[in-house]
Amino acid sequence: MHQRSPAPRACIDHTARLWNLNTHVCVCVFGGEKGHRDEVLSLDIHCTGRLLVTGGMDQAVKVWKLGDAIDQKLRESDVYNVETASHAFQPSSQDFPTFSSRGAHRNYIDCVRWHGDLILSKSTEDRILCWLREGAIRLDLDDKRRALEGDPMTVLQRLDVPRCNVWYIRFAYAAQVPFVGIGNTTGEIFLYNLNDTERSSPRATLRCRDSKHPIRQIDIASDGRKRQRQKDSQKHIGTITNRHRQTDRQTDTKTQTDRQTDRHKDTDRQTDRQTDRQTDRQTDRQTDRQTDRQTDRQTDRQTA
Numbered sequence: 001m002h003q004r005s006p007a008p009r010a011c012i013d014h015t016a017r018l019w020n021l022n023t024h025v026c027v028c029v030f031g032g033e034k035g036h037r038d039e040v041l042s043l044d045i046h047c048t049g050r051l052l053v054t055g056g057m058d059q060a061v062k063v064w065k066l067g068d069a070i071d072q073k074l075r076e077s078d079v080y081n082v083e084t085a086s087h088a089f090q091p092s093s094q095d096f097p098t099f100s101s102r103g104a105h106r107n108y109i110d111c112v113r114w115h116g117d118l119i120l121s122k123s124t125e126d127r128i129l130c131w132l133r134e135g136a137i138r139l140d141l142d143d144k145r146r147a148l149e150g151d152p153m154t155v156l157q158r159l160d161v162p163r164c165n166v167w168y169i170r171f172a173y174a175a176q177v178p179f180v181g182i183g184n185t186t187g188e189i190f191l192y193n194l195n196d197t198e199r200s201s202p203r204a205t206l207r208c209r210d211s212k213h214p215i216r217q218i219d220i221a222s223d224g225r226k227r228q229r230q231k232d233s234q235k236h237i238g239t240i241t242n243r244h245r246q247t248d249r250q251t252d253t254k255t256q257t258d259r260q261t262d263r264h265k266d267t268d269r270q271t272d273r274q275t276d277r278q279t280d281r282q283t284d285r286q287t288d289r290q291t292d293r294q295t296d297r298q299t300d301r302q303t304a
């Protein structure tokens with residue numbers, strides 16, 4: 001692929017587009033006769049730079065080839081100058097994906113990622129699927145339904161995600177580990193080890209103690225640390241390796257320390273209240289004594 005990484009973008013006009021960010025021109029448009037039939041919601045470029053996977057509101061996952069023609073367009077776009085050019089840059093177009101299937105999900109597909117040559121995808125069905133772009137032909141379907149389903153695919157792994165049945169909750173993928181992380185509607189984050197193909201439940205669960213709101217998107221940093229982003233805030237949650245237990249213990253220790261600090265504060269407040277009461281009592285006593293003395297003096301004067 002081209003030495004400069006192109007920038008793919010999912011578009012509301014049922015297409016995906018590849019942009020050259022240096023010259024701000026569109027290099028290629030993926031869509032058309034066999035393209036998506038609704039908005040494209042998510043996409044990802046293969047680690048080789050030769051394939052693009054897209055998922056959209058039409059419940060379809062499509063794979064597009066990034067070949068030599070696009071390499072040539074990228075080179076042409078590098079020397080294109082918007083200000084001095086006499087004509088608009090003409091992007092290439094692809095109308096036919098190399099793979100297209102609607103067999104993975106039954107609702108909007110809002111997140112897709114490459115996992116080697118496998119595909120990770122998610123809809124609103126409380127699970128993430130890891131699947132292969134080939135499989136047996138569905139003989140139990142008629143020709144019309146088989147054509148609607150598209151190319152055959154084989155699900156290799158299902159990752160169960162509790163309370164994640166709403167739109168636009170995106171998972172994060174770390175190829176180095178390999179781990180998948182995702183939030184849910186109640187402020188929890190679940191971590192899955194893709195090497196453990198027999199396990200569908202989370203390997204670890206992280207909880208955001210100060211929030212019960214949905215976590216829409218997370219990211220896993222290259223150093224193995226997980227970062228959570230919710231709305232406009234960003235908070236460090238923990239690690240995605242065995243060290244997450246140590247992080248939990250540290251968090252518990254911090255919580256205990258905070259509780260002890262609160263107890264000390266309560267004790268200090270009680271002490272201050274007692275001191276104030278004693279001071280008020282002494283002041284009242286002194287005031288009463290002075291008043292009594294003045295009254296006695298006035299009485300003696302009147303008697304004399």
